Each structure stands twice: as C-alpha cells, then as structure tokens.
Amino acid sequence: MLEPGAAHPVLTIDEARQFEAALFGGDETREWPAMQRAGRAIADAVLRDYRELGAFPENARVLVLAGKGHNGGDALIAARHILEKHPRAKAAVCFVFGEQSLRPLAWRAHRELAQAAPERVAVFDAAAVQKDGAGFDLCLDGIFGFQFRPSVDERVAQLIDSVNALPVCLRAAVDMPSGSFRADFTYATGIVKTPVLENPNSGRVRYLDLGFFSGSPCRDTATLTPAALAPLRALRSSHTDKRDYGHLFIVGGSRKYPGAVLMSVQAALRSGAGLVTAFVPESLAPVFAAQVPEAIWHGMAESPGGGLALEDLPVFRERVSEKTSGTANATALVIGPGLSRDRESFALVTEILRINENIPVVLDADALQSDIIASGKAPRILTPHAGEYQRVEAAIPDGAVVVRKGPLTLIEHSGRKYISPFGGPVLARGGSGDLLAGMIGGLLAQAPGALLHAACRGTVWHGMAADCLARAHGQHAVRTTQLLDFLPEVLRGVSQ
Numbered sequence: 001m002l003e004p005g006a007a008h009p010v011l012t013i014d015e016a017r018q019f020e021a022a023l024f025g026g027d028e029t030r031e032w033p034a035m036q037r038a039g040r041a042i043a044d045a046v047l048r049d050y051r052e053l054g055a056f057p058e059n060a061r062v063l064v065l066a067g068k069g070h071n072g073g074d075a076l077i078a079a080r081h082i083l084e085k086h087p088r089a090k091a092a093v094c095f096v097f098g099e100q101s102l103r104p105l106a107w108r109a110h111r112e113l114a115q116a117a118p119e120r121v122a123v124f125d126a127a128a129v130q131k132d133g134a135g136f137d138l139c140l141d142g143i144f145g146f147q148f149r150p151s152v153d154e155r156v157a158q159l160i161d162s163v164n165a166l167p168v169c170l171r172a173a174v175d176m177p178s179g180s181f182r183a184d185f186t187y188a189t190g191i192v193k194t195p196v197l198e199n200p201n202s203g204r205v206r207y208l209d210l211g212f213f214s215g216s217p218c219r220d221t222a223t224l225t226p227a228a229l230a231p232l233r234a235l236r237s238s239h240t241d242k243r244d245y246g247h248l249f250i251v252g253g254s255r256k257y258p259g260a261v262l263m264s265v266q267a268a269l270r271s272g273a274g275l276v277t278a279f280v281p282e283s284l285a286p287v288f289a290a291q292v293p294e295a296i297w298h299g300m301a302e303s304p305g306g307g308l309a310l311e312d313l314p315v316f317r318e319r320v321s322e323k324t325s326g327t328a329n330a331t332a333l334v335i336g337p338g339l340s341r342d343r344e345s346f347a348l349v350t351e352i353l354r355i356n357e358n359i360p361v362v363l364d365a366d367a368l369q370s371d372i373i374a375s376g377k378a379p380r381i382l383t384p385h386a387g388e389y390q391r392v393e394a395a396i397p398d399g400a401v402v403v404r405k406g407p408l409t410l411i412e413h414s415g416r417k418y419i420s421p422f423g424g425p426v427l428a429r430g431g432s433g434d435l436l437a438g439m440i441g442g443l444l445a446q447a448p449g450a451l452l453h454a455a456c457r458g459t460v461w462h463g464m465a466a467d468c469l470a471r472a473h474g475q476h477a478v479r480t481t482q483l484l485d486f487l488p489e490v491l492r493g494v495s496q
C-alpha cells in the first residue's frame with residue numbers, strides 16, 4: 001500500500017453520485033463553494049496546460065459551451081477566472097439548451113461572469129458559433145457532467161460536431177467530454193470517474209484535487225497524486241554517505257542500440273541513487289565513461305552480434321555480491337534497455353536472474369520476454385509498453401509489479417491498479433521508456449523492499465517532468481533526455 005494521499009480513489013458513476021450526495025446532501029450552499037473551487041482549479045490547470053502551445057494570447061477568444069447544470073457552472077466560473085487573469089481576453093458563451101434552462105448555481109456563475117467582464121462576454125447561439133467559430137483559442141466544454149443520461153439531442157450533437165471541426169487551439173472538457181466532443185484535456189474535478197479513463201475522446205485526463213479524499217482509504221483503482229513524491233522532497237539525514245542511497249546495477253546495451261542504456265544510466269543518476277554501475281558491451285564502455293563519468297562503467301565481453309556475451313557471467317556474479325573494493329554490493333538491478341534480441345544476451349540475463357535470489361530487479365525493453373521474466377525468484381518490476389505487454393502477458397509471475405506504459409500509464413500490483421495522470425505526447429519519442437526504467441531502478445536501489453513505491457514514484461516523477469518539459473519548450477522540438485533537466489523542478493515545486 002502507498003502512503004495516505006499518494007493515491008485517490010477512482011469511482012464509478014454510481015459511486016461518485018453517492019459520494020457527492022453524502023458530501024453535499026443536495027444543499028446548494030455547500031455545493032457553491034465546491035463549484036467555485038472547481039472553476040478556479042480548471043482555469044489554473046487550463047492556463048498551465050496551454051503553455052505547451054506557448055503563451056496564452058493576450059486577446060484570447062474563449063468559447064464556453066454551457067449546459068444546464070453544475071458542469072456548465074464550473075465552465076462559466078473557469079471562464080471568469082481566465083478573463084480576470086487576462087484583461088483583454090473575451091468569452092463567447094453558448095447556452096446549449098438556452099439561457100432559461102440554467103439551474104440556479106449555473107445561473108449564478110453566468111451572472112458573475114457577465115458582471116466581472118461585461119464588455120468582454122457575449123452570448124452566442126449555435127449558428128453564431130458556426131459562423132464566427134474560426135479563431136477560438138480555447139473551448140471549455142461544460143455541456144454534460146456525470147449526471148448525463150443518453151441520448152444526446154440531435155441539435156446538440158450537431159453543435160458538438162461543428163465545434164470539433166473548428167480550428168480551436170486547446171479543447172478542454174469539464175469532468176467528461178460531452179457526447180462526441182473531442183477533448184485535448186479532460187479536467188476531472190474532485191473525483192476521477194471510471195468512464196473518463198475509458199473514453200477515447202477524453203484526451204489527457206487531469207485530476208483536480210478539491211480535497212474530497214484527504215485521509216480516505218484507497219480503492220482497488222486509484223489515481224496517483226503529486227503527494228506520491230513527498231518522501232523525495234524531504235531533507236536527507238546528515239549522517240549519510242553514498243552507500244546509504246543504494247547501488248543500482250544496469251545491464252544492457254548492444255551495438256545495435258547503444259543509446260538506450262546510456263539514457264537509463266543518466267536517469268538513474270538523477271534519481272538519487274548513491275552508486276550506479278553499468279554492464280555494457282566492452283566497445284561502448286570507454287565512450288560512455290567519457291560522457292557520463294558519474295557512473296561506474298563495466299565493459300563486458302561481446303557476442304558476435306554485438307550484444308552481451310555469456311562468457312562474462314562469472315564477472316557479473318562476482319561484482320553483484322562484492323563488498324571488498326570499497327563499493328557496496330548491488331541493491332537493485334535494471335535489465336534490458338538496448339539489450340537487443342541477441343540469443344547470447346538473452347541467455348546471460350536469464351542466468352543472472354537464476355543466480356539472483358534476493359536483489360529486486362526492473363525488467364524493461366528486450367528483457368521483456370516470457371522465458372526471461374519467469375526466471376528466478378527475486379522480486380520484480382516489469383515495465384512493458386502495449387506491444388511488450390501483449391508479448392509477455394501470459395507469463396507475468398504472481399507478485400510482480402507491472403508498469404503498463406502508454407498515454408495513460410497503469411501500475412498493477414496484487415489486484416490493485418494505480419493510474420498516473422501525468423505526462424503526455426512529448427514522451428512519444430525513442431528513449432522515454434529507457435529513462436523511466438533508470439528512474440524506477442534508481443528509486444528501487446534506495447529502498448529495495450518498496451517495489452510498488454518505486455514504480456509509482458518513478459512514473460509520477462517522469463510524467464510530471466515531461467509536463468514541465470512540454471510547458472517550457474513545447475511538445476515538438478525537444479530531445480528525450482531534456483526531461484532529466486526538469487526532475488529537480490518537480491521535486492522543488494518550481495513553476496509547475
């Protein structure tokens with residue numbers, strides 16, 4: 001189990017309804033402050049996420065699609081905060097079911113928006129949205145919330161389709177995308193509900209914590225929060241040295257894929273691990289040592305195919321339990337980045353796993369083969385992308401922690417599921433997974449008994465750093481390893 005606050009429950013629609021009924025009891029005087037918090041949180045998150053595109057335009061045009069109820073109210077409050085922060089921005093509000101349909105709190109939110117910026121708020125009907133639709137920088141979809149019951153009225157469906165066709169820079173759905181609305185981001189206010197995670201129109205799901213779950217026990221499915229990183233933010237004890245922060249061994253690399261293992265090592269060094277030793281083909285070791293001198297590089301005999309040869313198994317065995325040379329023995333292993341599909345390398349890592357009884361291991365990339373992941377008894381974390389997961393699914397041993405990587409990464413352990421709502425398509429480039437394996441390995445080396453913690457913390461840290469990278473430099477013109485420069489900022493809470 002993770003520490004309290006590190007993960008908040010994901011609820012079904014019925015559970016969420018019951019939860020909100022218990023929290024507010026249908027009392028508008030209690031609902032209004034929660035709506036205010038939701039609207040402000042959406043505004044802050046949208047403006048933060050907009051940074052992936054660049055600065056929010058001074059003369060921004062915001063389209064608000066408002067339904068009748070709380071979802072519309074949240075969107076209207078968010079629009080007010082955006083207009084307050086950007087004094088030249090304008091809002092076009094489309095009351096999808098007509099202004100008269102607004103429920104009292106949505107009406108109140110509309111009135112406050114109109115009063116806050118009377119010259120900058122206009123009411124658009126569906127025809128006006130279609131006619132004047134080009135040039136919206138932001139669209140807030142507040143048509144349906146999770147009280148939605150199918151089906152969608154034909155006129156509303158048409159409006160949504162026409163908005164989907166508009167060249168809007170960022171489309172944000174409040175709580176869940178309405179009908180076929182195609183969101184870039186969906187902002188789950190207070191509660192993440194299961195259907196949002198399954199909806200292909202949700203885009204990137206952002207959980208906005210409104211304080212509903214502080215202290216609640218975790219459910220079988222939970223969403224990870226930045227609090228998962230809390231232990232990494234604490235001061236280290238003064239009476240420590242490098243041996244107190246673990247020694248990670250990384251085994252990988254080949255002539256075919258030299259870069260992957262180098263990236264894993266760089267990430268491990270940034271994870272706080274005291275020592276990192278890398279076992280790589282001997283032709284690569286001197287070059288890597290010149291580039292990354294902080295790691296200990298160990299050149300291993302090479303197979304004819306340019307992978308790691310079996311012959312140096314005794315050398316590895318000796319090093320893994322060595323205590324005499326001044327360096328501590330290994331506290332965790334990462335095996336796989338850039339290993340390639342060399343048969344001798346597969347034999348080597350299978351043997352390494354057989355002789356290793358206790359040291360926890362992260363298996364990544366080419367080491368994710370059915371025979372390999374089932375070898376030996378040491379505790380293990382597997383980090384497959386969707387293709388690798390398909391390859392090894394049937395062979396995953398009981399008790400393994402599985403980091404199922406993808407646009408939404410899911411960490412599975414003992415029947416529980418933890419979702420990471422961080423990161424985005426800036427990670428869709430070669431090497432992102434190699435960095436993640438190095439980070440998880442480095443965290444595991446520091447706390448070898450805490451596999452689930454290492455997997456969850458590594459994934460959250462990696463995803464949050466990716467978000468910072470995309471906000472600072474955009475999604476396109478960056479290199480994978482630039483993510484590493486944002487790891488300190490995530491822990492230190494600067495400019496997130």
Ligand SMILES: NC(=O)C1=CN([C@@H]2O[C@H](COP(=O)(O)OP(=O)(O)OC[C@H]3O[C@@H](n4cnc5c(N)ncnc54)[C@H](OP(=O)(O)O)[C@@H]3O)[C@@H](O)[C@H]2O)[C@@H](O)CC1
Pocket residue numbers: 256257258259260261336337338339340365366385386387388430431433434
């Ligand atoms: N700079 C370097 O040195 C780099 C080196 N690298 C190294 O490359 C090696 C090969 O790793 P790999 O993940 O590219 O492919 P692989 O084992 O063939 O996957 C199995 C099957 O899964 C699929 N598939 C692939 N990706 C998928 C995805 N994200 N999500 C879903 N599916 C996906 C794909 O099937 P397809 O879709 O092509 O039919 C494929 O057949 C490994 O050693 C790694 O460390 C990389 O880290 C990059 C940087």
Ligand SMILES: Nc1ncnc2c1ncn2[C@@H]1O[C@H](COP(=O)(O)OP(=O)(O)O)[C@@H](O)[C@H]1O
Pocket residue numbers: 365384385405406407408409422423424425426427428429430431432433434435436
């Ligand atoms: N569109 C995306 N949104 C969020 N995360 C992504 C996206 N694409 C890739 N990632 C993340 O990037 C990493 C890619 O891992 P992987 O495919 O193993 O890369 P590689 O083998 O090139 O190192 C994973 O952590 C995955 O979750």
